[in-house]
Amino acid sequence: MAPPLLILRDMNIRFGAQPLLKGAELFVSEGERICLVGRNGSGKSTLLKIAAGTVKADDGERFVQPGATLRYLPQEPDLSMFKTVLAAVKDGIGLGDDPHRARTLIERLGLTGSENPAHLSGGEARRVSLVRALAPSPDILLLDEPTNHLDLPAIEWLEAELKSYRSALVLVSHDRRFLKNLSRTTVWLSDGATHRLDRKFAEFEPWRDDFLGRQELERHKLKRKITAETSWLHKGVTARRKRNMGRLRALIALRKMQTEQHRAPSTVTLDASQAEASGRLVCEAKHITKVYDGPALIDDFSIRIQRGARIGIIGPNGAGKTTLLNILTGATTPDNGALRLGHNLRMVSLDQKREQLDGHATLQDALTDGGGQTVAVNGVARHVIGYMKDFLFLPEQARTPVSVLSGGERGRLMLARALARPSNLLVLDEPTNDLDLETLDLLQEMLSDYDGTVLLVSHDRDFLDRVATSVIAAVGKGKWVEYAGGYSDMINQRGGNSTAVASAAVKKNKIHQSATNDKAARKPAAKKTAKLSYKDKYALKNLPARMEALQSKIALHKKLLADSGLFSRDQEAFEAAVNGLRQAETQLAAAEDQWLELEITREASESARGGQ
Numbered sequence: 001m002a003p004p005l006l007i008l009r010d011m012n013i014r015f016g017a018q019p020l021l022k023g024a025e026l027f028v029s030e031g032e033r034i035c036l037v038g039r040n041g042s043g044k045s046t047l048l049k050i051a052a053g054t055v056k057a058d059d060g061e062r063f064v065q066p067g068a069t070l071r072y073l074p075q076e077p078d079l080s081m082f083k084t085v086l087a088a089v090k091d092g093i094g095l096g097d098d099p100h101r102a103r104t105l106i107e108r109l110g111l112t113g114s115e116n117p118a119h120l121s122g123g124e125a126r127r128v129s130l131v132r133a134l135a136p137s138p139d140i141l142l143l144d145e146p147t148n149h150l151d152l153p154a155i156e157w158l159e160a161e162l163k164s165y166r167s168a169l170v171l172v173s174h175d176r177r178f179l180k181n182l183s184r185t186t187v188w189l190s191d192g193a194t195h196r197l198d199r200k201f202a203e204f205e206p207w208r209d210d211f212l213g214r215q216e217l218e219r220h221k222l223k224r225k226i227t228a229e230t231s232w233l234h235k236g237v238t239a240r241r242k243r244n245m246g247r248l249r250a251l252i253a254l255r256k257m258q259t260e261q262h263r264a265p266s267t268v269t270l271d272a273s274q275a276e277a278s279g280r281l282v283c284e285a286k287h288i289t290k291v292y293d294g295p296a297l298i299d300d301f302s303i304r305i306q307r308g309a310r311i312g313i314i315g316p317n318g319a320g321k322t323t324l325l326n327i328l329t330g331a332t333t334p335d336n337g338a339l340r341l342g343h344n345l346r347m348v349s350l351d352q353k354r355e356q357l358d359g360h361a362t363l364q365d366a367l368t369d370g371g372g373q374t375v376a377v378n379g380v381a382r383h384v385i386g387y388m389k390d391f392l393f394l395p396e397q398a399r400t401p402v403s404v405l406s407g408g409e410r411g412r413l414m415l416a417r418a419l420a421r422p423s424n425l426l427v428l429d430e431p432t433n434d435l436d437l438e439t440l441d442l443l444q445e446m447l448s449d450y451d452g453t454v455l456l457v458s459h460d461r462d463f464l465d466r467v468a469t470s471v472i473a474a475v476g477k478g479k480w481v482e483y484a485g486g487y488s489d490m491i492n493q494r495g496g497n498s499t500a501v502a503s504a505a506v507k508k509n510k511i512h513q514s515a516t517n518d519k520a521a522r523k524p525a526a527k528k529t530a531k532l533s534y535k536d537k538y539a540l541k542n543l544p545a546r547m548e549a550l551q552s553k554i555a556l557h558k559k560l561l562a563d564s565g566l567f568s569r570d571q572e573a574f575e576a577a578v579n580g581l582r583q584a585e586t587q588l589a590a591a592e593d594q595w596l597e598l599e600i601t602r603e604a605s606e607s608a609r610g611g612q
Contacts, residue, residue: 004029005068005139005168008051011060013043020046021057022192028140032168035179035201038189040408040436044172045075047189048142051170069094069138075145075172077129079117085128086113092132102135109154122149123317134161140168147175148433151317152459174437176201176462205437272450273378275346275422280307280547280592282345282425282453283328288337289478290323297323298334299478306596307342307424308589310447310454312464312486315474321457322429324472324480328455329427348423350414350431357410359403363393366402367416377420391416408434415443424452432460461487469593470600484600536598543595550588557581 006028013021020043028034028051038044049055050062052072064070071092082088089102106113109127117128126149133141141162147155159181162169173179179201186197186204197207283305290298297320305311305328313321326332329349330341357366364384367375374381385395391412405413411434418426426447432440444466447454458464464471465486472482473490483490560566560577 003065004063005065006051006070007061007063008047009061009063011047011050011057011062013046013050013055013057019192021050024060024189024192024194025196026051026170026187026194027196028168028170030139030168031166033171033182033184034169034187035171035173035183035185036187036189037172037179037201037204037437039438040412040434041406042189043192044189045144047194048072048144048170048172049074052142065139068140069136070140070142071133071136071138072142073129073133073144073146075148077125077132079120079125079128082117084113085111085115085117085120088117088128089113089131089135093136097136101137102131105131105135108157121317123151123154126150127154130158134165137165138167140170141165142170144172145174146171147173147178147459150459152314152461153316155459155461174432174435174440175460176437176440177460180462272419272426272446273376273422274451275424276344277451278307278344278346278424278453279342280551281305281340281342282307282309283342284340285328285334286338288327288334288339290320290327290332290334296478298327298480300337301480302337303328303472303482304599305453305455306592307453308451308592309596310467310469311456312468312471313455313457314459314464314471314487314490315480319474320478321474325427325429325455325457329425345425346423347425347427348418348421349427350418350429357402357414359401361402362399363388363402363405363413364398366413367420375420378422387416387420406434408436411435412439415439419446426450426452426454428454429457430459431456432458432463465489469596482600484597536601539594540598540602543591543598547588547591547595550584550591553584554581554588557584 004027006026008024008026011021011024011026012019024043024047026034026036026047036044036047046055049072050057050060052070053062053064054072054074079088082091085106086103089106090099093099093102103113106128109131111124111127115124117125120128126146130146133143146158150158155175155178159178162182169182171179171182183201184199186199186201188195188197188204188208195211197204199207281304283303285304286302287300288298288302289296289300301324313324315321323332327334327339329347330339333339361370364373367384367387373384375384375387376382377387385398388395388398393409393412402410402413411431415431415435431443435443440460440463444463447467454467456464456467465488468486470482470484471487471490472480475481483493485493557577557580560573561581566574566577
């Protein structure tokens with residue numbers, strides 16, 4: 001076996017009083033595909049910087065094989081010293097590298113090379129930084145959150161590009177699908193130490209959970225042993241003093257071991273404050289159109305959104321996802337068409353740029369809106385320090401200015417603010433940005449349990465598959481189509497075509513492609529359009545009456561439970577009302593989901609017949 005190209009051994013580094021890395025290690029051999037995972041703040045980016053040579057550890061060994069080339073993509077690249085994009089990319093090319101490859105990659109990602117880096121958007125700056133790292137074809141690529149600010153077509157392009165590389169890869173990313181598709185080895189950074197699993201990321205999480213379970217069992221055994229030895233000590237045994245002193249020293253050693261043992265990392269507690277249910281209809285848009293300068297962002301789009309739906313909105317950067325989201329929530333008026341919002345809507349939104357946060361405010365003020373020391377969650381007043389702990393903030397951070405928080409901390413703060421406010425409509429614009437994998441899991445579970453409606457803009461394919469009940473996708477020239485299910489379901493319904501085929505996402509300021517490609521993208525979907533069976537038509541006709549009957553039953557149960565003396569007067573009637581309410585709500589949710597799926601199928605079938 002060839003020796004490693006890169007060795008990091010026994011890396012230790014402190015920031016302030018607390019150690020960040022404690023004996024961390026990383027070994028990278030030729031052609032390896034490693035994903036580096038861990039909680040926000042665990043030190044992943046720092047370990048990559050040490051590997052890249054931009055940060056020096058307090059102690060430890062760093063070795064790079066002589067002659068091996070290494071390129072590093074930082075999480076927040078600085079291109080301000082360059083006058084043009086081409087100059088920035090050429091600066092990263094060595095003597096033996098192909099200069100023509102740099103220009104080819106720039107053009108593939110929709111840039112000309114003459115752009116001023118100071119005027120680039122976040123997505124464009126990320127593409128330039130990617131080209132700087134990819135163009136030289138180095139022996140080792142260190143990529144820190146390479147999918148940040150990229151749209152779905154660009155992410156899929158990057159995946160395909162990296163799969164064709166022979167370079168060794170070390171990836172840090174919160175994008176599960178990206179890690180699953182590219183990794184062969186997983187390195188887990190937890191509590192300053194690294195744990196290596198020579199398997200793909202897809203097999204990591206069960207292994208991690210088993211690892212933590214075994215750790216917990218060992219802690220339990222150690223605690224029992226300490227309890228037994230402490231009991232012996234308190235009995236005051238004096239015989240065989242020499243032997244007893246040995247047991248005392250052993251007890252002291254056990255206590256030290258217990259202190260040094262790593263505990264399972266804390267998890268974020270996510271629980272959304274929910275308002276009274278909205279009406280069954282949340283939003284209905286008919287033939288809406290929106291045009292700014294240039295081609296239409298939205299052209300003749302119609303949709304009907306029912307309570308409880310989880311709608312994902314996807315498309316290339318610049319296609320108009322946020323504009324569509326704003327129209328559907330009433331924040332922006334369409335140029336043409338009609339929009340009707342349901343009654344009793346209580347909306348809470350999460351902005352992708354975190355612009356709702358005042359950088360000068362403290363963390364405590366951001367959570368309480370400057371209104372004291374309590375946060376109302378589901379109608380219950382909680383002390384802000386306790387609520388902060390639910391989101392992994394330390395008590396001493398209460399007076400920390402928002403401006404100094406990390407990206408992950410700002411993401412958790414935005415979630416904490418949004419979830420504390422009563423709502424029945426959650427509007428989430430890129431909520432997964434900067435969140436670690438564990439927090440993403442909890443956010444997904446919270447959204448699954450949320451009784452209201454969710455409108456979601458995201459480029460995270462795995463998250464969309466886990467959360468969305470339907471997806472609205474940009475297909476070019478201002479056209480948007482709704483597909484039942486998540487991202488993978490959309491791909492299947494389109495005959496295997498991704499958004500990269502449907503729209504020229506990586507071309508600057510172009511959100512439509514040629515008529516040939518647009519026709520090719522639509523044709524497979526038309527072939528796969530489902531038709532309603534007789535049974536489906538019968539269900540579609542009768543479901544509204546069934547839903548109204550269930551709503552009446554729910555109202556009756558709630559009326560019974562509103563009687564504060566029912567439990568003390570008739571416990572059986574109280575329990576029957578609770579069980580009846582739970583059963584009716586479950587049946588209503590199932591009926592509404594069935595109706596929505598059938599209605600989508602009916603509309604798609606009619607559209608297909610109309611287009612023939």
